[in-house]
Amino acid sequence: MTDQTTLSPDQARAAIRDAIRKIIPDADFDSLAEDASFQSALELDSLDFLSFVEQLSAATGIRIDESDYPDLASMATSVAFLTRSNQ
Amino acid sequence: MATFTMPSLGADMEEGTLLEWLVKPGDTVRKGDIVAVVDTAKAAVEVETFVDGVVQELLVAPGTTVPVGQALATFGETATTAATTPTAAPVAAPTGPRPAPPPVHSPLVRRQAERLGVDLTHVVGTGRAGVVTRRDVTRAAEAIATRPARPEPSAPGARIRVAPYARRLAEELGVDLSALAPPPGGEPIRAKDVRAAAAKTTVAGTTAAETAHTPRPDAMRGVIANLMARSKREVPHYYLATTIDLTRALDWLHERNRDLPVSDRLVPAALMLKATALAAQARPALNGFWIDGSFRPADQVHLGIAISLRGGGLVAPALHDAANLALTDLMAQMRDLVTRARGGRLRGSEISDPTLTVTNLGEQGVELVHGVIYPPQVALVGFGRIVERPWAVDGLIGVRSVTTATLSGDHRATDGFTGARFLADIEQRLQQPEEL
Numbered sequence: 133m134t135d136q137t138t139l140s141p142d143q144a145r146a147a148i149r150d151a152i153r154k155i156i157p158d159a160d161f162d163s164l165a166e167d168a169s170f171q172s173a174l175e176l177d178s179l180d181f182l183s184f185v186e187q188l189s190a191a192t193g194i195r196i197d198e199s200d201y202p203d204l205a206s207m208a209t210s211v212a213f214l215t216r217s218n219q
Numbered sequence: 220m221a222t223f224t225m226p227s228l229g230a231d232m233e234e235g236t237l238l239e240w241l242v243k244p245g246d247t248v249r250k251g252d253i254v255a256v257v258d259t260a261k262a263a264v265e266v267e268t269f270v271d272g273v274v275q276e277l278l279v280a281p282g283t284t285v286p287v288g289q290a291l292a293t294f295g296e297t298a299t300t301a302a303t304t305p306t307a308a309p310v311a312a313p314t315g316p317r318p319a320p321p322p323v324h325s326p327l328v329r330r331q332a333e334r335l336g337v338d339l340t341h342v343v344g345t346g347r348a349g350v351v352t353r354r355d356v357t358r359a360a361e362a363i364a365t366r367p368a369r370p371e372p373s374a375p376g377a378r379i380r381v382a383p384y385a386r387r388l389a390e391e392l393g394v395d396l397s398a399l400a401p402p403p404g405g406e407p408i409r410a411k412d413v414r415a416a417a418a419k420t421t422v423a424g425t426t427a428a429e430t431a432h433t434p435r436p437d438a439m440r441g442v443i444a445n446l447m448a449r450s451k452r453e454v455p456h457y458y459l460a461t462t463i464d465l466t467r468a469l470d471w472l473h474e475r476n477r478d479l480p481v482s483d484r485l486v487p488a489a490l491m492l493k494a495t496a497l498a499a500q501a502r503p504a505l506n507g508f509w510i511d512g513s514f515r516p517a518d519q520v521h522l523g524i525a526i527s528l529r530g531g532g533l534v535a536p537a538l539h540d541a542a543n544l545a546l547t548d549l550m551a552q553m554r555d556l557v558t559r560a561r562g563g564r565l566r567g568s569e570i571s572d573p574t575l576t577v578t579n580l581g582e583q584g585v586e587l588v589h590g591v592i593y594p595p596q597v598a599l600v601g602f603g604r605i606v607e608r609p610w611a612v613d614g615l616i617g618v619r620s621v622t623t624a625t626l627s628g629d630h631r632a633t634d635g636f637t638g639a640r641f642l643a644d645i646e647q648r649l650q651q652p653e654e655l
Contacts, residue, residue, distance in 0.1 A: 177582040178486040179557050186481040198476050
């Protein structure tokens with residue numbers, strides 16, 4: 133893994149939104165609660181979620197293992213995960 | 220000469236809109252080439268040609284909606300072996316080398332050929348390894364219909380000669396024969412000329428062509444409504460369910476995924492699809508079609524995958540020969556298929572080929588799905604959500620990951636006993652994930 137610059141919460145949030153928009157171009161983030169489950173609120177199936185992880189990992193350079201998936205359940209947990217990973 | 224017609228992309232399709240031609244007159248096409256994009260109620264579909272040849276004429280302009288079976292274009296033979304089709308050959312003969320061993324024809328194909336009066340030895344097979352499919356037979360029959368046995372002698376006083384079938388077609392399509400330019404060289408007016416004239420009339424009436432699939436929720440609802448109503452009206456469903464312990468399979472999966480980049484990881488659905496495909500290959504009674512009062516087994520397992528579309532509706536395109544795909548390939552093709560179903564384009568063969576469909580509705584949270592069979596298929600397999608449950612193994616209670624697998628079976632084609640063995644087969648295979 134290459135050197136990573138630390139992500140700020142805002143950068144993490146932007147990366148998450150970009151990754152989701154690649155899968156659901158018209159995703160509505162305004163009505164998406166911070167702690168709402170992506171999988172149910174955005175109707176992601178397992179392949180969508182895999183694409184989400186793939187995009188997020190590629191964009192941030194952060195390694196995301198299967199055991200990390202629960203940390204990517206909602207916006208709140210995902211931001212926390214991405215900013216924590218870079219400590 | 221061969222006619223390229225609006226294909227039937229599944230039992231639920233009655234008409235399609237030509238979106239785009241990917242060839243032009245003079246282009247040489249080979250069997251399997253994508254020649255056009257057709258919009259159905261469900262998706263934009265890339266349509267392949269089933270013959271080799273040279274594109275002669277495009278009969279329908281982009282933006283035109285035509286019924287299944289209507290001619291879209293005419294293909295001639297490749298330049299090297301032009302023109303002189305032996306009169307004995309009922310269909311346009313293929314050019315280039317043909318595979319040496321004559322393909323074995325399925326009973327279904329033979330029956331259809333008999334019914335339609337088609338000589339199978341002259342039909343070009345478009346199935347796997349050159350196998351002749353029912354569609355090939357239908358196409359061959361159409362080719363016969365469009366080739367008059369001999370030109371009708373000119374009526375006294377008439378300046379132009381018209382083939383009998385062309386005359387009948389002209390009446391049906393409302394084409395004025397006297398307005399047609401006589402073909403050069405004293406040739407009679409043939410069906411293709413009439414069709415071309417009819418199509419041009421239609422083309423003139425249309426405006427700007429669309430180039431992408433236009434989501435039409437009402438139209439999609441309509442085709443789903445028709446097909447599902449037909450299924451529930453005609454197909455006597457029986458339903459079976461069994462709970463499958465997936466703990467071993469998931470442990471194996473997580474272990475395998477641990478060291479892989481995200482793009483190479485498998486999802487549990489890949490294991491379930493592969494197990495289903497292998498079970499269907501081993502028990503062909505559930506893999507095929509119910510047509511004209513009898514079951515026609517398919518020679519490969521083309522697994523239909525029910526994919527929900529954003530904004531509503533669903534499609535169930537085929538993962539071709541899923542039983543013989545390595546897990547990584549199956550996974551890659553499944554991702555590709557889902558992506559294209561939702562955003563891009565599907566292939567005609569993907570729409571029309573499924574022999575058995577799987578729905579994985581469990582991913583949206585339900586534990587059990589009793590699916591409705593897609594006619595003319597005879598079975599549908601459903602997987603519920605993977606949940607952790609207290610579960611007894613070898614006399615001890617533990618927490619295990621389980622899913623409920625269901626089978627909807629067509630009782631005309633199979634009995635519950637066969638279905639039960641099939642579900643048990645899927646379960647056994649999921650206990651040995653390394654064999655998948």
